[in-house]
Amino acid sequence: xMSPNGSACVVHRTWLKGSTVHLEAGLKLCFLSLAFSSxxxxxxxxxxxPEPASKSHPLTTAQATELKNYIHSVWQTLTRSQTDCxxxxxxxxxxxxVLYVPADIQVPAAVQQVESKCGTRVAKLPRVIHGxxxxxxxxxxxxxxxxxxxxxxxxxxxxxxxxxxSYFIIxxxxxxxxxxxxxxxxxxxxFEIEHYGAVLNANRTYYFTRSQPPxxxxxxxxxxxxxxxxxxxxxxxxxxxxxxxxxxxxxxxHEPKLAGNTGLSxxxxxxxxxxxxxxxxxxxxxxxTSNLLTMGSTADAYLGASPAMSSAQVGPxxxxxxxxxxxxxxxxxxxxxxxxxxLSQDYYKGDRAMxxxxxxxxxxxxxxxxSTHHFAPVCLNSLLYKEEQDLAQMANxxxxxxxxxxxxxxxxxxxxxxxxxxxxxxxxxxxDYDFLHDRQSSYYYATAFYPLWAGLATQEQAQAVEHNLSLxxxxxxxxxxxxxxxxQWDLPYGWAPLQLxxxxxxxxxxxxxxxDRISQxxxxxxxxxxxxxxxxxxxxxxxxxxxQAAVSAGYKTNVVGxxxxxxxxxxxxxxxxxxxxx
Numbered sequence: 379x380m381s382p383n384g385s386a387c388v389v390h391r392t393w394l395k396g397s398t399v400h401l402e403a404g405l406k407l408c409f410l411s412l413a414f415s416s417x418x419x420x421x422x423x424x425x426x427x428p429e430p431a432s433k434s435h436p437l438t439t440a441q442a443t444e445l446k447n448y449i450h451s452v453w454q455t456l457t458r459s460q461t462d463c464x465x466x467x468x469x470x471x472x473x474x475x476v477l478y479v480p481a482d483i484q485v486p487a488a489v490q491q492v493e494s495k496c497g498t499r500v501a502k503l504p505r506v507i508h509g510x511x512x513x514x515x516x517x518x519x520x521x522x523x524x525x526x527x528x529x530x531x532x533x534x535x536x537x538x539x540x541x542x543x544s545y546f547i548i549x550x551x552x553x554x555x556x557x558x559x560x561x562x563x564x565x566x567x568x569f570e571i572e573h574y575g576a577v578l579n580a581n582r583t584y585y586f587t588r589s590q591p592p593x594x595x596x597x598x599x600x601x602x603x604x605x606x607x608x609x610x611x612x613x614x615x616x617x618x619x620x621x622x623x624x625x626x627x628x629x630x631x632h633e634p635k636l637a638g639n640t641g642l643s644x645x646x647x648x649x650x651x652x653x654x655x656x657x658x659x660x661x662x663x664x665x666x667t668s669n670l671l672t673m674g675s676t677a678d679a680y681l682g683a684s685p686a687m688s689s690a691q692v693g694p695x696x697x698x699x700x701x702x703x704x705x706x707x708x709x710x711x712x713x714x715x716x717x718x719x720x721l722s723q724d725y726y727k728g729d730r731a732m733x734x735x736x737x738x739x740x741x742x743x744x745x746x747x748x749s750t751h752h753f754a755p756v757c758l759n760s761l762l763y764k765e766e767q768d769l770a771q772m773a774n775x776x777x778x779x780x781x782x783x784x785x786x787x788x789x790x791x792x793x794x795x796x797x798x799x800x801x802x803x804x805x806x807x808x809x810d811y812d813f814l815h816d817r818q819s820s821y822y823y824a825t826a827f828y829p830l831w832a833g834l835a836t837q838e839q840a841q842a843v844e845h846n847l848s849l850x851x852x853x854x855x856x857x858x859x860x861x862x863x864x865x866q867w868d869l870p871y872g873w874a875p876l877q878l879x880x881x882x883x884x885x886x887x888x889x890x891x892x893x894d895r896i897s898q899x900x901x902x903x904x905x906x907x908x909x910x911x912x913x914x915x916x917x918x919x920x921x922x923x924x925x926q927a928a929v930s931a932g933y934k935t936n937v938v939g940x941x942x943x944x945x946x947x948x949x950x951x952x953x954x955x956x957x958x959x960x
Contacts, residue, residue: 430853430923432906434899436958449944459528461488463496471657476521480573482506509575511648515584523581527562533939538580541590550945552604568622587649588734594626595768620772637754638813641795647730665931680748682722740867752814760828763792793834806842824876830883840887854920855900864930872920874946897953916940
């Protein structure tokens with residue numbers, strides 16, 4: 379077989395796990411080409427813009443009621459408590475998880491019964507935690523981290539409480555009148571800050587090194603405003619919430635979360651090497667390595683020398699043996715010039731930062747977002763601007779006017795930096811900023827609507843972004859980008875959070891017709907697929923208005939459940955135009 383450059387080649391794929399080496403020989407380089415060409419096959423299919431399975435339409439009152447009733451019933455299905463054996467299961471790993479309790483509290487009596495009831499070991503963490511990375515995943519077994527209150531999980535393989543998923547779940551719970559459960563989840567995040575050092579990616583030990591997009595103040599204000607509307611203003615609770623929210627904010631405004639000298643922040647994971655939670659997709663990193671080899675100089679920074687087998691990295695380490703010259707008559711098991719190729723440490727830092735961003739994976743920050751940690755992202759800094767504004771509002775409600783003024787000034791400083799580094803007047807778009815190379819990205823991504831949602835865009839900027847709606851909007855709602863890469867966080871996929879934030883952002887600046895239309899597109903997409911398979915999914919193909927996923931690497935399934943889709947759907951159902959007669 380011939381490689382793209384015309385030289386014969388054979389590839390050996392090696393898995394390094396501890397001291398065991400498994401060799402799969404005889405794979406041709408054409409496998410690499412085929413692996414990557416699958417992306418282009420997907421591209422050619424979707425580029426034809428197939429007719430959607432159904433057209434967007436307002437729901438009838440009966441259909442809306444049917445959907446609301448289903449979602450209301452599913453909250454109980456997705457609710458977990460750590461005295462419930464089902465809460466301990468982790469399908470992402472093959473080992474049985476341990477339930478860990480913070481070192482500085484007594485093991486609750488109900489939790490002590492878990493060992494006999496569920497056959498799960500209960501243990502204390504080795505030390506008190508003050509910040510991310512104080513306890514490394516390698517110091518403990520893979521396990522669930524104790525939380526005191528019931529919480530809602532996304533569903534499927536995501537059987538724990540997640541950082542940014544929970545905001546959209548809480549919005550739905552508040553809309554559905556489930557205020558006690560919403561408060562329980564917020565209190566769990568306070569517990570995480572107090573005992574695990576931060577709002578974690580999720581409450582598993584392998585997430586000790588990273589957080590997720592900072593929506594904590596948005597959760598707090600969503601609950602507080604709902605209570606206020608019901609005639610209940612708990613200032614004492616708000617004061618507690620304000621203190622924890624400040625601690626959450628501090629995480630993002632100090633090293634290593636700073637984006638160079640921009641005055642902005644970045645995503646950054648303190649861990650090293652491949653992530654262990656990809657245990658249920660063991661070919662991911664080898665697929666990435668294979669595909670990167672076909673990209674030439676574009677991927678040079680992501681490929682490096684073979685890691686030593688004595689590496690202390692957590693999880694599988696993948697290596698490819700590439701044969702550049704195949705002697706005639708030697709067969710596929712021999713190689714004249716072998717080269718071992720593996721993913722670089724810098725790629726793994728980017729891969730981990732990508733997972734903290736929540737957009738995992740896309741090509742937004744380079745191939746497979748392997749350069750995420752080199753960017754100041756629009757989404758993160760818009761959220762921090764909103765946190766600063768929320769903290770100013772909380773301080774004002776608590777009668778702390780000086781603190782409120784300080785928060786407002788910080789918000790104005792961040793706003794100036796966002797306009798300096800992210801805004802592109804010629805394109806009419808907010809772009810991420812590569813601070814390592816001092817250049818703006820050109821990747822059109824739906825996070826450009828975050829500045830509208832956060833209220834930091836000018837009316838002129840909002841108008842320009844609205845003019846670019848056609849790059850993202852399809853029959854089933856907003857797609858993540860205008861590029862097909864084979865990744866789940868790019869075209870043609872639409873996700874519930876990136877329907878709600880654009881809708882609320884557009885509405886904030888008076889683009890109500892756009893907001894109503896997008897609401898109708900996505901809600902009817904969710905409903906029509908619900909009628910077909912009697913469940914709600916994590917993502918939707920917004921071109922074909924289906925739940926079919928043709929993902930080439932990573933998270934190839936379309937998970938059922940699904941927490942944030944439930945929450946966003948409930949909120950959007952109240953939008954004008956989503957239901958007939960509104």
